[in-house]
Structures are given as structure tokens and as C-alpha cells.
Amino acid sequence: MDNAAFEVAVAAFKADREQGASELARQALRIMGECAVTGQADTSSDLVALLEQRVQILTGARPSMVPVANLLQRWQTKLSICDGKELKEARVGLAEDALDLIRLSEDAVTTVAKNAAGFLGAGKTLFTHSLSSTVLELFRKLQGQNVQAIITESRPLNEGYKLAKELAGLSMPTTLITEAQIGLFIEKADVVVMGADSLLPDGSLINKTGSYLVALAAREQDVPFYVCCESFKQRTDEMGEPILESMDPAELSAPVIEGVTVENCYFDITPVHLISGWIDEIGVRLSRS
Amino acid sequence: MDNAAFEVAVAAFKADREQGASELARQALRIMGECAVTGQADTSSDLVALLEQRVQILTGARPSMVPVANLLQRWQTKLSICDGKELKEARVGLAEDALDLIRLSEDAVTTVAKNAAGFLGAGKTLFTHSLSSTVLELFRKLQGQNVQAIITESRPLNEGYKLAKELAGLSMPTTLITEAQIGLFIEKADVVVMGADSLLPDGSLINKTGSYLVALAAREQDVPFYVCCESFKQRTDEMGEPILESMDPAELSAPVIEGVTVENCYFDITPVHLISGWIDEIGVRLSRS
Numbered sequence: 001m002d003n004a005a006f007e008v009a010v011a012a013f014k015a016d017r018e019q020g021a022s023e024l025a026r027q028a029l030r031i032m033g034e035c036a037v038t039g040q041a042d043t044s045s046d047l048v049a050l051l052e053q054r055v056q057i058l059t060g061a062r063p064s065m066v067p068v069a070n071l072l073q074r075w076q077t078k079l080s081i082c083d084g085k086e087l088k089e090a091r092v093g094l095a096e097d098a099l100d101l102i103r104l105s106e107d108a109v110t111t112v113a114k115n116a117a118g119f120l121g122a123g124k125t126l127f128t129h130s131l132s133s134t135v136l137e138l139f140r141k142l143q144g145q146n147v148q149a150i151i152t153e154s155r156p157l158n159e160g161y162k163l164a165k166e167l168a169g170l171s172m173p174t175t176l177i178t179e180a181q182i183g184l185f186i187e188k189a190d191v192v193v194m195g196a197d198s199l200l201p202d203g204s205l206i207n208k209t210g211s212y213l214v215a216l217a218a219r220e221q222d223v224p225f226y227v228c229c230e231s232f233k234q235r236t237d238e239m240g241e242p243i244l245e246s247m248d249p250a251e252l253s254a255p256v257i258e259g260v261t262v263e264n265c266y267f268d269i270t271p272v273h274l275i276s277g278w279i280d281e282i283g284v285r286l287s288r289s
Numbered sequence: 290m291d292n293a294a295f296e297v298a299v300a301a302f303k304a305d306r307e308q309g310a311s312e313l314a315r316q317a318l319r320i321m322g323e324c325a326v327t328g329q330a331d332t333s334s335d336l337v338a339l340l341e342q343r344v345q346i347l348t349g350a351r352p353s354m355v356p357v358a359n360l361l362q363r364w365q366t367k368l369s370i371c372d373g374k375e376l377k378e379a380r381v382g383l384a385e386d387a388l389d390l391i392r393l394s395e396d397a398v399t400t401v402a403k404n405a406a407g408f409l410g411a412g413k414t415l416f417t418h419s420l421s422s423t424v425l426e427l428f429r430k431l432q433g434q435n436v437q438a439i440i441t442e443s444r445p446l447n448e449g450y451k452l453a454k455e456l457a458g459l460s461m462p463t464t465l466i467t468e469a470q471i472g473l474f475i476e477k478a479d480v481v482v483m484g485a486d487s488l489l490p491d492g493s494l495i496n497k498t499g500s501y502l503v504a505l506a507a508r509e510q511d512v513p514f515y516v517c518c519e520s521f522k523q524r525t526d527e528m529g530e531p532i533l534e535s536m537d538p539a540e541l542s543a544p545v546i547e548g549v550t551v552e553n554c555y556f557d558i559t560p561v562h563l564i565s566g567w568i569d570e571i572g573v574r575l576s577r578s
Contacts, residue, residue, distance in 0.1 A: 153543065155444065155467045161544050168548040176543055176551045178444045179468040180499030184533075184557045210469030216505040244473075254442065254465055255450050259457040261464045268473045 001038045006031075006054060014061040020133065021197070022109070025067035025232065026102045028058050032075060033098030037091050044090040048079045051094070055079075064243050066198035067232040071101055108230040111281035113137035116193065116228045119284045122146055124190040127223070129182075130208035131159035132195020134228050136166055149174045150185050154208060156251040156264060179210050186217040196229035197267055201237050203278060203287075205270040206244070215274035224276040231280045244268070290327045295320075295343060303350045309422060310486070311398070314356035314521065315391045317347050321364060322387030326380050333379040337368045340383070344368075353532050355487035356521040360390055397519040400570035402426035405482065405517045408573050411435055413479040416512070418471075419497035420448035421484020423517050425455055438463045439474050443497060445540040445553060468499050475506040485518035486556055490526050492567060492576075494559040495533070504563035513565035520569045533557070 001009070009031050016024060035054050041047035055076050062068050078097045082090035116138045120126070122145035128135050129152045139149065149167050151174060154160040160176060167174040177185050186192070192214055197206045205211060205227050218225040235242065249262035277286040290298070298320050305313060324343050330336035344365050351357050367386045371379040405427045409415070411434035417424050418441045428438065438456050440463060443449040449465060456463040466474050475481070481503055486495045494500060494516050507514040524531065538551035566575040 153444075153541070155442075155469055158543075164546050164549045165544070168546045171548065174546075174549045176541075176549050178498070178541060178553070180444055180497075180502070181552060181554055181557070183501035183505065184498060184554055185552065208469075209467070209473060212472035213469070213502045213506065216472065216509055217502065220505055252442070252465075252467060254447075255454070257453050257457045257463075259460065259462060260453045261462075263464055263466045263470060263474065265470055265473055268470070 001031075001035050002040060006035065010057060010061055013058065021065040021067045022105055022133075022230065022232065024062060024065055025071040026105050028068050028072055029075060029098045029102050029105075031058060032072065033095045036094035036098065041087065044082055044085045044087045047087060047090055048083045051079055052076070064245060066235050066239070067105070067230070069239065070232040070234065071105060075101055105230070105232065108232065108281040109134050109137055112228055112230055112279060113141050115281065115283055116226070116279040117141035119279060120191060120193070120226075124148075125150060125188060127151075127186060127189035127192045127214065127218075128163075128194060129210050129214050130154045130195070131163045132228070134230070135193050135195045136163065138193060138228060139167060139170060139172060143170045143172065147172060150189050151176055152179050152182065152210065153177070154210070155179060156253075179213070182210070182213055183217045186214065186223055187221045189223050192218045192223055192225040194225065194227050194270075196227050196233050198233045198235050198242065199227070199229065199278070200235055200242065200269070200272075203272045203275060205275060206242055206267050207270065209265055209268045212268040212270045212274075215270040219274050225270075225274060226277050226279055227275060228279045231282060242269075290320075290324050291329060295324065299346060299350055302347065310354040310356045311394055311422075311519065311521065313351060313354055314360040315394050317357050317361055318364060318387045318391050318394075320347060321361065322384045325383035325387065330376065333371055333374045333376045336376060336379055337372045340368055341365070353534060355524050355528070356394070356519070358528065359521040359523070360394060364390055394519070394521065397521065397570040398423050398426055401517055401519055401568060402430050404570065404572055405515070405568045406430035408568060409480060409482070409515075413437075414439060414477060416440075416475060416478035416481045416503070416507075417452075417483060418468075418499050418503050419443045419484070420452045421517070423519070424482050424484045425452065427482060427517060428456060428459060428461060432459045432461065436461060439478050440465055441468050441471065441499065442466070443499070444468060445542075468502070471499070471502055472506045475503065475512055476510045478512050481507045481512055481514040483514065483516050483559075485516050485522050487522045487524050487531065488516070488518065488567070489524055489531065489558070489561075492561040492564060494564060495531055495556050496559065498554055498557045501557040501559045501563075504559040508563050514559075514563060515566050515568055516564060517568045520571060531558075
């Protein structure tokens with residue numbers, strides 16, 4: 001992969017609005033794996049220098065996608081080990097490391113779901129908000145175990161409707177509510193399970209707007225609130241303050257009125273003191289509070 | 290008004306889905322005023338007996354409309370005073386009493402808004418949810434006083450859009466958000482002002498679903514939460530447990546999926562401990578907590 005081809009790959013990676021953060025992280029690893037095999041270099045030192053540079057560029061292309069930074073950083077730790085190795089050996093080793101991390105990332109979702117299913121057990125009513133692939137995987141693991149779901153529409157794009165269809169496919173009795181009804185229905189749940197966009201260094205949750213309201217209602221009604229996500233979604237202090245992205249206000253389909261500002265912020269922060277525990281691919285970590 | 294005409298009036302009163310609770314209460318008083326003037330009776334005792342019976346019927350026609358019960362009850366207290374009076378005098382007196390209560394009810398909204406405007410003062414950012422005629426009147430009183438508004442869509446029927454138009458007409462800078470963003474935007478408000486469907490005997494608020502979430506977020510962010518409503522909206526212990534009405538789930542326009550139950554409950558209860566104070570036509574009552 002020469003510079004021109006890499007630039008094309010980065011542009012496509014930057015423009016991708018279809019895939020989630022974890023899938024993009026795997027895509028970044030695929031690009032780096034290819035760079036390791038075909039990047040122009042005469043020695044392993046040359047190769048490492050080139051790859052170091054390209055990792056920075058890829059990471060910077062999607063700064064708010066925490067799994068991208070985290071998985072690339074893990075791969076990057078392998079670079080220094082290769083410095084001084086025979087070039088071909090370095091190429092093969094780094095490409096394999098990228099593949100290993102891709103598999104690790106793919107397995108992580110399944111393992112998180114397995115850990116969550118084991119911890120929560122059968123016969124519960126689970127409450128969730130928005131659509132998380134990890135939480136959906138958890139529902140799949142709980143199929144046929146007398147589990148019910150209470151889910152939200154998730155305005156403005158209503159990804160709750162997609163989740164409702166998936167749950168119906170699992171024959172899981174499901175109640176669909178507006179966000180406004182969160183406070184009314186939380187008491188009917190045994191537990192809240194929430195996916196994550198990312199986690200702040202202190203464990204606070206960045207997730208689809210409205211998650212914070214679910215957490216407030218859950219605390220008030222003594223319903224435990226668990227976050228289910230892969231460890232790659234953990235932000236570090238070095239990443240700085242998170243940016244809570246806003247999308248096009250037109251997504252709300254509200255009337256356009258002069259003097260009225262329509263807001264469409266996609267993420268909110270659920271502070272750590274409202275979280276009962278975190279379930280990742282390693283296990284269950286319970287809150288100290 | 291003979292029995293047949295009264296039955297027609299009751300049927301129309303029962304079927305009315307257009308008017309709010311306070312307007313319906315005034316309509317009930319108009320009906321009773323007419324009954325007082327033209328109801329068939331030979332003596333004032335006959336008249337009082339007839340009116341007692343009809344008051345019960347009208348009250349029972351809209352059991353969840355608290356102002357109807359409250360204003361009719363106030364009028365009913367005048368009946369015993371008339372017993373034994375000259376018939377014509379009784380008729381005129383009771384019709385005037387009904388008119389007085391109608392005026393009292395009309396003035397109450399204005400007085401509540403005036404009290405709230407005086408208490409809250411100029412230069413604030415007010416947060417509200419759904420559309421309350423009392424809160425709208427408050428915004429009118431605060432026009433030109435450097436006040437800003439943060440308001441919600443209020444799914445499923447989006448009465449927030451109507452409020453946004455009204456506020457734009459007052460040239461009041463307004464931010465419109467989804468219910469999901471309540472937790473994000475509450476911190477930008479100085480105070481929450483909420484209308485009421487009714488108040489429980491202990492002061493807890495029954496209002497459009499989502500009000501409870503606003504109150505939870507307001508407490509968490511130290512934003513005071515005030516209820517603005519006429520005293521006629523106070524429930525008494527004798528009214529028993531409130532019924533939180535649900536409307537047609539089709540209002541959500543969610544896809545129909547087998548196994549998925551769509552809920553559309555219109556009201557939630559904000560417990561008294563989340564309320565900073567109540568503003569009615571008498572004045573401001575602050576919470577003890």
C-alpha cells in the first residue's frame with residue numbers, strides 16, 4: 001500500500017457513517033495489516049517508522065471513536081518489538097497481530113454478552129435504551145429463558161423499532177415506550193442493561209441521549225443499572241474531554257420556526273455514581289457505591 | 290332544562306375531547322346555571338333536590354377531571370343555603386353563583402401566571418414540558434423581560450411544537466429538544482415551571498408523561514422545580530386513587546410487530562419530594578424539604 005492508496009483508504013475510513021465504532025476499529029486494523037505487508041520499506045526500521053506515522057493518521061481520522069484509538073494503540077505496542085527484526089518476518093508478524101486483534105474484538109462482543117447473561121440470569125425483565133449490538137447479543141443469549149424486555153423508541157431515528165423487531169424474532173415479550181414514559185416503566189424492570197458509546201476514565205457512561213434519564217429513574221426506583229461493553233470502549237485521560245456530537249436538527253421533523261432553535265445532541269453522560277456495575281469481556285465489575 | 294335536554298347536555302359534556310379540564314369545569318357550571326333557572330320545580334326544596342341529583346351526574350360524567358369535581362362542589366355548597374327561600378330568588382341566586390365561579394376560574398389562570406411571574410422575576414431561562422395554558426400565560430406575562438425558554442417536543446402528539454410557535458410570537462428565544470435530551474439541557478435552565486393535570490392530596494404532581502423525568506434531572510442538577518396551577522386542580526382524599534389514562538398506541542406511529550406491546554400512558558406522577566414549590570392564585574407555597 002503506497003501513500004496514494006493509503007490516502008484513499010483513510011478518506012473512505014473518515015467518510016464511513018454506516019458502521020459502528022467497533023467495526024470501524026476492525027477496519028482500521030485491516031488497513032494497518034495491509035500496510036504492514038505491502039508498505040514501502042527497505043528495513044524493518046523503515047517499516048516501523050512508516051507504520052507509526054500511518055497509525056497516527058488513522059487514529060486522528062476518527063477522534064471520537066474510542067475503540068479505533070484503543071485497538072490501534074494495542075497494535076502499535078507491537079511495532080517496537082519488530083524494530084531490528086528481519087523485514088519479512090516483521091511484516092508477517094505485524095499482519096498477524098492485526099488479525100489477532102480483529103478476532104479479539106469480534107469475540108469480545110460475544111464474551112461480554114455471555115458474561116452479562118450469566119450474571120443476570122433467567123426470568124428477568126430487562127430495560128434498555130437505544131440499540132446496542134452488545135445488548136442485542138445479550139438478548140440472543142437469553143432467548144428461551146423467560147426474559148422480557150422494555151425498550152424505548154429512541155428519538156429521533158427510532159432505533160428502538162429495529163430492536164423491537166429483533167426481539168420479536170427471538171420471541172421475547174417486549175414493551176415499547178416513548179422516552180417520556182421511562183419514569184413510568186422503569187419500576188416494571190428488574191434491571192437496566194445499557195450499551196456504551198464509550199466510558200470515561202472514571203467509568204461514567206457516554207451513550208445515546210436519554211441514557212442519563214434512565215439512570216436517574218433507575219436509581220429513584222432502586223433498579224440496578226449495568227453497562228455492557230467491550231473494554232476497548234474505555235477512554236483514557238490522554239484522550240482529553242469527550243465531544244458530545246450533535247446531528248442535523250432536521251432529523252426531528254419539527255416545524256421550522258424563526259427564533260426557535262432545535263437541538264439534536266446524540267450523547268449524554270451518565271455519571272459514575274448512578275452506575276451499579278460494568279460488564280465487559282473480562283467479567284463483572286461492581287460499583288463501590 | 291328538562292330531563293331530556295339535560296341528558297343531551299351531559300352526553301355532549303362527556304364526549305368533549307377538545308377542551309381542557311378547567312374549560313370543561315366552566316362548561317359544567319354553565320349547564321348547572323341553566324338548570325337552576327329553568328329546571329322543573331314547584332318549590333325551592335324541589336329545585337335543590339333536582340340540582341343535587343344533576344350535580345352528581347355531571348361530576349360522574351368526567352371522573353378524572355379534577356377541576357370539574359372541585360368547582361361543582363363549590364357551587365353545591367350554595368344549594369343548602371337556598372332551601373326554603375322563595376323559588377325565583379333561589380333560581381336567580383344559584384345562577385349568579387355559577388357565573389361567579391366561572392369568572393373566578395377564568396381569573397385564576399391569569400392570577401397564577403401573575404404570581405409566578407412576580408416570584409420568578411425577569412432575565413431567567415425557564416424549562417417546561419408539554420403545553421400548559423397556565424405556563425403559556427406566564428410566558429406572556431414575562432414577554433420583553435429577557436426571558437428564554439427550553440421546551441420539549443412532548444411525544445407523541447408534540448404539543449411542544451404549538452408552544453414553540455406561541456413563544457416565537459412573543460419573540461422569546463426558545464430551544465426545542467426531544468424528551469431524551471431533558472438531562473442534557475436542564476442545567477442550562479434557571480428554573481423549571483410545570484403546569485398540572487391535577488395535584489394529589491400531598492402535593493405530588495400528576496401531569497403529562499415525562500414531567501417526572503424533568504423533576505429527577507432538575508433535582509440532580511440543583512434546578513428548582515415549580516408547579517403552576519389553579520387551586521381547583523387539587524385532589525382530595527375523597528377522590529380516591531387517580532387513574533393515569535392511556536391513549537391509543539397508534540399515536541406513536543410505531544411499526545406493528547407481533548409480540549411487541551406499544552404503551553402510550555399520558556400521565557406520570559412527580560412525587561412531592563421532587564417539587565420545590567407550588568404557585569396558585571393565592572400565592573407561592575414553598576416545599577418544606
